[in-house]
Amino acid sequence: MGKISDAAMPARRRLLKGLGLLSGAAVVGGCPPGAAAGERFSPGTLAPAAREERQPFYGAHQAGIVTPQQAAMMLVAFDVLASDKADLVRLCKLLTARIAFLTQGGEAPPTDNPQLPPLDSGILGAHIWPDNLTITVSLGASLFDDRYGLAALKPARLQTMTRFPNDALDASFCHGDLLLQICANTHDTVIHALRDIVKHTPDLLSIRWRREGFISQHAARSRGRETPINLLGFKDGSANPDTANSRLMERIVWVTPEQSEPAWTHGGSYQAVRIIQFRVEFWDRTPLGMQHEHDEPDYRQDPQGKIIPLDAHIRLANPRTPETQSSLMLRRGYSYSAGVTAAGQLDMGLLFVCYQHDLEKGFLAVQRRLNGEALEEYIKPIGGGYFFVLPGVKNKPDYLAQPLLEA
Numbered sequence: 001m002g003k004i005s006d007a008a009m010p011a012r013r014r015l016l017k018g019l020g021l022l023s024g025a026a027v028v029g030g031c032p033p034g035a036a037a038g039e040r041f042s043p044g045t046l047a048p049a050a051r052e053e054r055q056p057f058y059g060a061h062q063a064g065i066v067t068p069q070q071a072a073m074m075l076v077a078f079d080v081l082a083s084d085k086a087d088l089v090r091l092c093k094l095l096t097a098r099i100a101f102l103t104q105g106g107e108a109p110p111t112d113n114p115q116l117p118p119l120d121s122g123i124l125g126a127h128i129w130p131d132n133l134t135i136t137v138s139l140g141a142s143l144f145d146d147r148y149g150l151a152a153l154k155p156a157r158l159q160t161m162t163r164f165p166n167d168a169l170d171a172s173f174c175h176g177d178l179l180l181q182i183c184a185n186t187h188d189t190v191i192h193a194l195r196d197i198v199k200h201t202p203d204l205l206s207i208r209w210r211r212e213g214f215i216s217q218h219a220a221r222s223r224g225r226e227t228p229i230n231l232l233g234f235k236d237g238s239a240n241p242d243t244a245n246s247r248l249m250e251r252i253v254w255v256t257p258e259q260s261e262p263a264w265t266h267g268g269s270y271q272a273v274r275i276i277q278f279r280v281e282f283w284d285r286t287p288l289g290m291q292h293e294h295d296e297p298d299y300r301q302d303p304q305g306k307i308i309p310l311d312a313h314i315r316l317a318n319p320r321t322p323e324t325q326s327s328l329m330l331r332r333g334y335s336y337s338a339g340v341t342a343a344g345q346l347d348m349g350l351l352f353v354c355y356q357h358d359l360e361k362g363f364l365a366v367q368r369r370l371n372g373e374a375l376e377e378y379i380k381p382i383g384g385g386y387f388f389v390l391p392g393v394k395n396k397p398d399y400l401a402q403p404l405l406e407a
């Protein structure tokens with residue numbers, strides 16, 4: 001294995017200075033059911049694993065965004081096959097019913113007739129435990145084409161993801177009419193949920209791409225006290241905004257009536273998804289630099305970048321100036337490990353997911369600042385897309401996307 005040249009060392013040292021080793025103050029988030037009194041969890045940390053744990057389905061916002069991160073996740077993008085708007089309504093009602101059931105749990109439907117296929121995959125046994133499941137539904141810009149007459153109602157900032165300079169996008173891992181972000185305490189529950197939804201929608205949805213993610217078991221076992229470590233070895237998520245602060249979430253994450261957006265979008269959020277492959281073999285051959293995690297940086301005391309270089313990832317991502325306050329976002333990333341690339345390298349990386357009330361001011365502004373950063377030597381974005389997370393379903397007879405489809 002070749003030794004990395006000296007010339008490459010400062011780049012990695014600089015990266016470490018600006019990444020996990022100066023990761024900002026620990027911020028805390030909501031308190032999930034089943035947590036001990038006083039225990040709080042940030043979005044970058046895991047709730048206690050328990051199959052009885054349940055996230056509410058009904059509410060102003062969908063679950064799975066400010067929800068403390070579960071251990072297992074899957075992103076599944078679909079092409080919608082619905083033949084017309086009425087068929088799209090049928091799909092949304094079906095999704096609502098399945099998600100409401102799966103996230104709250106209950107008895108698996110019995111199969112009385114051995115001649116017929118079973119109604120449930122059976123992989124969770126006779127009882128379907130909620131297992132902290134969330135299924136978050138979002139729509140891609142392509143759903144607002146001429147198929148369903150929704151063009152005039154498209155969220156103002158929703159667009160098709162285009163290539164950034166360091167991207168090597170694989171078309172088979174990009175975009176989609178509809179995206180499900182499925183998260184739970186265990187992968188069994190995530191897979192069961194996917195199979196349930198696919199089984200109920202064969203004429204309405206066709207899978208376009210899929211990726212499974214996880215957060216580190218180390219963080220999982222710490223029950224919220226430690227931020228997950230990503231596959232480059234950085235604590236990732238510690239500088240996230242406080243999800244327990246609902247006023248802050250209104251400002252950063254949720255679309256509100258103050259924005260010039262169609263009324264149906266209020267309570268929803270823009271979601272940017274990026275499948276970012278890491279060059280882990282290269283990274284693992286590069287010497288390490290610093291080793292300490294510090295508190296929230298004060299860039300006003302370091303205008304020349306002597307402590308944190310001006311081009312460090314965290315400084316570019318959030319320069320902490322009054323002008324860049326509008327580009328704050330909530331990150332909810334997961335690691336992925338998916339076999340071997342065609343070039344024989346480990347296919348591992350980050351399923352970067354972030355939420356913001358304005359895609360332009362949030363993800364797009366931040367990614368433009370990050371273009372050309374030193375970290376690019378070790379990463380390659382290969383897929384993803386931009387989506388709009390539907391507002392929550394407030395009450396029982398209502399269904400997902402109803403304000404859009406009945407506008």
Ligand SMILES: C=CC1=C(C)c2cc3[nH]c(cc4nc(cc5[nH]c(cc1n2)c(C)c5CCC(=O)O)C(CCC(=O)O)=C4C)c(C)c3C=C
Nearest residue numbers: 019020023234235236237238239276314317318366367379
């Ligand atoms: C466009 C948005 C971002 C992309 C893409 C992104 C990729 C990326 N990030 C890391 C590792 C870390 N990022 C950290 C902080 C951080 N990153 C972004 C945005 C993107 N990152 C933001 C907005 C922030 C917060 C900055 C702040 O508020 O100070 C950190 C520090 C710890 C933390 O807060 O999470 C790490 C580590 C990798 C490896 C990566 C892609 C490969």
Ligand SMILES: [Fe+2]
Nearest residue numbers: 236313314317
């Ligand atoms: Fe980052």
